[in-house]
Amino acid sequence: MELTGVELRRVRLPLVSPFETSLGVDTERDALLVRAVTPDGEGWGECVAGIDPTYSSEYVEGAQDVIRRFLLPILASRPWSSAGEIATLLAPIKGHPMAKAAIEAAVLDAELRAAGIPLAAHLGAVHRRVAAGVSVGIMPTIGELLDVVAGYLEVGYRRIKLKIKPGWDLEPVRAVRERFGDVALQVDANAAYRLGDAARLAALDPFDLLLVEQPLPEDDLRGHAELARRIRTPVCLDESVTSARAAADAIALGACAVVNIKPGRVGGLLEARRVHDVCAANGVPVWCGGMLETGIGRAGNVALAALPNFTLPGDTSGSDRYFRTDLTAPFVLDDGHLAVPDGPGIGVAPLPEVLEEVTVSAEWVPV
Ligand code: OSB
Numbered sequence: 001m002e003l004t005g006v007e008l009r010r011v012r013l014p015l016v017s018p019f020e021t022s023l024g025v026d027t028e029r030d031a032l033l034v035r036a037v038t039p040d041g042e043g044w045g046e047c048v049a050g051i052d053p054t055y056s057s058e059y060v061e062g063a064q065d066v067i068r069r070f071l072l073p074i075l076a077s078r079p080w081s082s083a084g085e086i087a088t089l090l091a092p093i094k095g096h097p098m099a100k101a102a103i104e105a106a107v108l109d110a111e112l113r114a115a116g117i118p119l120a121a122h123l124g125a126v127h128r129r130v131a132a133g134v135s136v137g138i139m140p141t142i143g144e145l146l147d148v149v150a151g152y153l154e155v156g157y158r159r160i161k162l163k164i165k166p167g168w169d170l171e172p173v174r175a176v177r178e179r180f181g182d183v184a185l186q187v188d189a190n191a192a193y194r195l196g197d198a199a200r201l202a203a204l205d206p207f208d209l210l211l212v213e214q215p216l217p218e219d220d221l222r223g224h225a226e227l228a229r230r231i232r233t234p235v236c237l238d239e240s241v242t243s244a245r246a247a248a249d250a251i252a253l254g255a256c257a258v259v260n261i262k263p264g265r266v267g268g269l270l271e272a273r274r275v276h277d278v279c280a281a282n283g284v285p286v287w288c289g290g291m292l293e294t295g296i297g298r299a300g301n302v303a304l305a306a307l308p309n310f311t312l313p314g315d316t317s318g319s320d321r322y323f324r325t326d327l328t329a330p331f332v333l334d335d336g337h338l339a340v341p342d343g344p345g346i347g348v349a350p351l352p353e354v355l356e357e358v359t360v361s362a363e364w365v366p367v
């Protein structure tokens, strides 16, 4: 595929409510969109890097810089013919998986659109809809938390994930269990604990959680393996799993029983599929994580989540859980599921009027 150039477009969408985690509070989604322009049409990708390097070392300004300064010049200087080659071409640049994933996504969308192939079909999807869970932030009070969870259950979400941190863990979990009974419930610590907190985490055992996500720091695989021996709740990794090889290592060490897959975190949708395959081969179930994406990134996530080993509901929520107006036609919850887009490529595109309204800057980079 020939690439004429790439537009790097920054958009800012207010969140419908603040989203607090052990890492901080988000009140808006400040996203970088990548539009790949080719002689055969265009394609879109969303960079999931946040405004601060708190979830991982990447942040949106840095991603834009590395794309402009290092990644696109490589694609301009070497012959290549398809999106499947991009990860290998960009491998000499260390790190920056979210920046690389956004470029691969945009080129892949352009390529599949031109060929009339839906992304889901290209990835090997086996479902037409995917079960939706919802990630619930840390709240000022237990009362507010219960109101928010009640609202999500009422509209049909199939699983609730509570963000936890030391001091906001046992009480919210107990309160949600007491009020809502045996709903599918899990927690995400975003690395806020240490192995020394094992007893506190073991206190979650009686609540029959589906899993505890990333309790310890991302580079502490041995710690997660030891923790997994000390608690009954299955350990799931998010931040630690940065590639298919990292997934294989974590599984071999006994550091996780479940894996959260995010295309941006592992360097692209195609590597995400390999993570899925490695987990499937090891009998480890996976689910699709989220990074508060607009409809552009969400479309890729939902396509990925339709692969066979995504057996748990993902953080693939409806557009209205995040934004009053999404960038694309909204993803709408239907019977607790989102439909997998079936048009060519990611199957959605930014709505021109919305895009115009939320754009903060646009930069054209010739390739
Ligand atoms: O750890 O899964 C996470 C959002 C931003 C950064 C990290 C995480 C999250 C979420 C929200 O949990 C998932 C979503 O609904 O997009």
Ligand code: MG
Binding pocket: 188, 190, 213, 214, 238, 239, 260, 289
């Ligand atoms: Mg997480």
